[in-house]
Amino acid sequence: MALLGAIEAGGTKFILAVCDENFNIIDRTVVPTEDGPTTLAKVTTYFDQFDNIDAIGVAAFGPVDLNPQSKTYGYVLDTPKPGWAGFDFLGYLKNWRDIPYYWTTDVNGSAWAEYRHGANSEVKSLVYLTVGTGVGAGIIVNGQILSGFGHPEAGHIIISKNPKDHYLGHCPFHHDRCLEGVASGPAMEDRWQQSAKELADEHMAWEIEADYLAQAAMTYTTILRPDKIVFGGGVPHREVLLPLIRKRFAELMAGYLATPDLEDYLVPVANGDNAGILGCFYLAKSAMTRA
Amino acid sequence: MALLGAIEAGGTKFILAVCDENFNIIDRTVVPTEDGPTTLAKVTTYFDQFDNIDAIGVAAFGPVDLNPQSKTYGYVLDTPKPGWAGFDFLGYLKNWRDIPYYWTTDVNGSAWAEYRHGANSEVKSLVYLTVGTGVGAGIIVNGQILSGFGHPEAGHIIISKNPKDHYLGHCPFHHDRCLEGVASGPAMEDRWQQSAKELADEHMAWEIEADYLAQAAMTYTTILRPDKIVFGGGVPHREVLLPLIRKRFAELMAGYLATPDLEDYLVPVANGDNAGILGCFYLAKSAMTRA
Ligand SMILES: Nc1ncnc2c1ncn2[C@@H]1O[C@H](COP(=O)(O)OP(=O)(O)O)[C@@H](O)[C@H]1O
Ligand SMILES: Nc1ncnc2c1ncn2[C@@H]1O[C@H](COP(=O)(O)OP(=O)(O)O)[C@@H](O)[C@H]1O
Ligand SMILES: [Zn+2]
Ligand SMILES: [Zn+2]
Numbered sequence: 001m002a003l004l005g006a007i008e009a010g011g012t013k014f015i016l017a018v019c020d021e022n023f024n025i026i027d028r029t030v031v032p033t034e035d036g037p038t039t040l041a042k043v044t045t046y047f048d049q050f051d052n053i054d055a056i057g058v059a060a061f062g063p064v065d066l067n068p069q070s071k072t073y074g075y076v077l078d079t080p081k082p083g084w085a086g087f088d089f090l091g092y093l094k095n096w097r098d099i100p101y102y103w104t105t106d107v108n109g110s111a112w113a114e115y116r117h118g119a120n121s122e123v124k125s126l127v128y129l130t131v132g133t134g135v136g137a138g139i140i141v142n143g144q145i146l147s148g149f150g151h152p153e154a155g156h157i158i159i160s161k162n163p164k165d166h167y168l169g170h171c172p173f174h175h176d177r178c179l180e181g182v183a184s185g186p187a188m189e190d191r192w193q194q195s196a197k198e199l200a201d202e203h204m205a206w207e208i209e210a211d212y213l214a215q216a217a218m219t220y221t222t223i224l225r226p227d228k229i230v231f232g233g234g235v236p237h238r239e240v241l242l243p244l245i246r247k248r249f250a251e252l253m254a255g256y257l258a259t260p261d262l263e264d265y266l267v268p269v270a271n272g273d274n275a276g277i278l279g280c281f282y283l284a285k286s287a288m289t290r291a
Numbered sequence: 292m293a294l295l296g297a298i299e300a301g302g303t304k305f306i307l308a309v310c311d312e313n314f315n316i317i318d319r320t321v322v323p324t325e326d327g328p329t330t331l332a333k334v335t336t337y338f339d340q341f342d343n344i345d346a347i348g349v350a351a352f353g354p355v356d357l358n359p360q361s362k363t364y365g366y367v368l369d370t371p372k373p374g375w376a377g378f379d380f381l382g383y384l385k386n387w388r389d390i391p392y393y394w395t396t397d398v399n400g401s402a403w404a405e406y407r408h409g410a411n412s413e414v415k416s417l418v419y420l421t422v423g424t425g426v427g428a429g430i431i432v433n434g435q436i437l438s439g440f441g442h443p444e445a446g447h448i449i450i451s452k453n454p455k456d457h458y459l460g461h462c463p464f465h466h467d468r469c470l471e472g473v474a475s476g477p478a479m480e481d482r483w484q485q486s487a488k489e490l491a492d493e494h495m496a497w498e499i500e501a502d503y504l505a506q507a508a509m510t511y512t513t514i515l516r517p518d519k520i521v522f523g524g525g526v527p528h529r530e531v532l533l534p535l536i537r538k539r540f541a542e543l544m545a546g547y548l549a550t551p552d553l554e555d556y557l558v559p560v561a562n563g564d565n566a567g568i569l570g571c572f573y574l575a576k577s578a579m580t581r582a
Contacts, residue, residue: 125439139514141432141439148416148432148516150549156513158506158543160451160468173547177451178513215449222447222469223430223514225439252449256464258441 005047005056006280009089010106011081011133014039016046018053019281028277035083036076037092044096055100055288057280059109060089062136066104066151074103100290102283106276108145110269111138113279114230117270125226128275129154129216132233135180139224155180157219162211164204167191183212185235201240209235210244217245217266218252221259228260232269242268296338296347297571300380301397302372302424305330307337308568309344316568326374327367328383335387346391346579348571350400351380353427357395357442365394391581393574397567399436401560402429404570405521408561414518418511419566420445422504423524426471430515446471448510453502455495458482474503476526492531500526501535508536508557509543512550519551523560533559 001020008015010033017028027050031042047053063077074090090103104112111128128138135155139146146152156171156178169176170187181187188196192205199205217229231242246262259265271278292311299306301324308319318341322333338344354368365381381394395403402419419429426446430437437443447462447469460467461478472478479487483496490496508520522533537553550556562569 137514141437142435144433146432146515149518149551150516152514152516153548154514156547157510158449158451160449173545174543177543219448219510220514223428223443223445223511224437225441225443227440252465252468254464256447257444260440 001052003050003053004281004284005050005053006277006284007043007056007058007060008106008109008276008280009033009039009058009060010276011061014043015277016043017277017280018047018050023278023281025274025277036087036089037083040089040092044093047097053097053099055102055284056093057102057104057109057282057284057287058090058093059104059106059276059280059283062105062151062153064089064103064105064151066147100284100287102280102287104145104283105136105138105151107136107138108151109138109279109283110232110271110275111140111230111279112145112282113271113275113277114228114232114269115140115143116278116282123227125224125228127154127220127224127226127229128269129213129220129229129231130233131183131213131231131235132185135184135233137220139226141224141226154220155184157216159183159212159215162208165191165208179212179216183209183216183235185233188235196235196238201238206238206240206244210241210248213241213245214248214252217249221253221257225257228264229266230269231266232275236268242266292343294341294344295572295575296341296344297568297575298334298347298349298351299397299400299567299571300324300330300349300351301567302352305334306568307334308571309338309341310572314569314572316565319568327378327380329374331380331383335384338388344388344390346393346575347384348393348395348400348573348575348578349381349384350395350397350567350571350574353396353442353444355380355394355396355442357438391575391578393571393578395436395574396427396429396442398427398429399442400429400570400574401523401562401566402431402521402570403436403573404562404566404568405519405523405560406431406434407569407573416515416517416519418445418515418517418520419560420504420507420511420520420522421524422474422522422526423476426475426524428511430517432515432517445511446475448507450474450503450506453499456482456499470503470507474500474507474526476524479526487526487529492529497529497531497535501532501539504532504536505539505543508540512544512548516548519555520557521560522557523566527559533557 006017065072065075076084076087126140137154169181171181297308356363367375367378417431428445460472462472
């Protein structure tokens, strides 16, 4: 039986999994993220159990080099994470087993899973926004993962400071100028001196968070005109948030530009916490036909 | 001799032109923009002079329907402009002469010309931002004009109000929340009670304008990672502006993300005021091969 592999390479843990031809998960494990070589040794040991893997999809925390023309294609780029900057992630895997790989970012993997989830729908362009320890987005435009001079870092767009918010910001580069600086989980915790998980539904924190995420939705909408914006990551687990985002988005847009109905447009993840792994499987499959 | 046609359909004037196979302009005229049928009658009368036009590229002021699956494909959509809302622009032309047309927005036409200008370069993705009576952008991603649920209206992205700026904004929908509201030519004139053309180089107006345009460049950069951002339209004619934008962009980004060298990245138009017409010719050519 032919198998596909998935490596969801996160900053704190790696999720490894194998599925059959129908994308049913047949095995799955989690290894903690250490330095590059140590972690990858565990990854390859895991996949050594399966000698019939046709292809592997890899969705890695960034920044990574996605440009096939680049000399450092497949490398992890400049990152403060010990033992990762300049590590040849994809090269390590190819050296272990020379099969087709699909190499992309973690958010691109999840975006692809959300896009494929609605594969028979009218959705051709989609933004997957994750709001967790960091804020990032995977973007699909007309069925293609968007990439350019590098991959997007769409958590670092400019926002307008909410007048009720006096927090100085959490982005090491842009402080309170960018979305990540004011809207990530750690920004919320730092601002309110309380974990986002523990903030009451009535706390003004949610109104402010919704304002920032609605601003982001407006900026993505005017630039990309996607068919859907999906909110993933830890913070949007809070059910109070999405209705507030839709309300604020409607106020901000003020009737400008047609969008799908907001209930279908600004939505929670369809694949839950499996989005990353599923995206890797789908991408592994497409790496096979490409090869 | 086979010819190509161009219709640059602006809100105040239409530029009509014809070129030969090598994209040399052989004739050109300008007609004022009246209502839809009146203006289009003049357009077809002009092109009646040439019986050997293979294809025409049309770059129209928006909003227009660019979705070939839509029942109103080729129409001008909701606009306050008298005699245009719901006008079947493309249908009128096809009814006149059934040749291939490339139908797109004015900014997409100019973006395509700027993209083609560097056709043999490394530029695969490009943003053409026009700052004039309105603010708008045409976006090329990996050699394709970006479009989704509708065409981008990337002049209406969220900006952060400059602390020195107390102007209430010029966008009828978003006031001072969006780029167009604070950075268009009329916004400058309204704020300073003086035409942008007449403001001295030393006026603080330029520092504020550069702040907003640098913010826009940061947002486009983090979402799209283009190879180039081109500044067109009336306001960037002022030579004081671009160096200020580059300086402010570097401050805002604070070393985050690789971009091309800023001298090659944030640039004035390469095609000057011919960008719109040239884009139409190139697109007309591609409509022929598509047909
Ligand atoms: N149910 C929840 N409600 C609000 N915030 C949450 C919730 N779950 C996680 N978070 C916040 O999300 C952040 C972690 O993000 P998460 O997406 O879970 O992981 P990571 O980004 O590290 O992969 C933390 O700051 C945490 O406070
Ligand atoms: N040289 C210039 N310097 C500064 N502003 C200019 C200049 N030329 C035109 N503008 C401003 O640009 C606006 C007109 O934009 P333009 O791009 O020329 O036309 P349109 O957008 O109508 O096609 C006006 O508000 C005008 O003040
Ligand atoms: Zn940032
Ligand atoms: Zn606006």
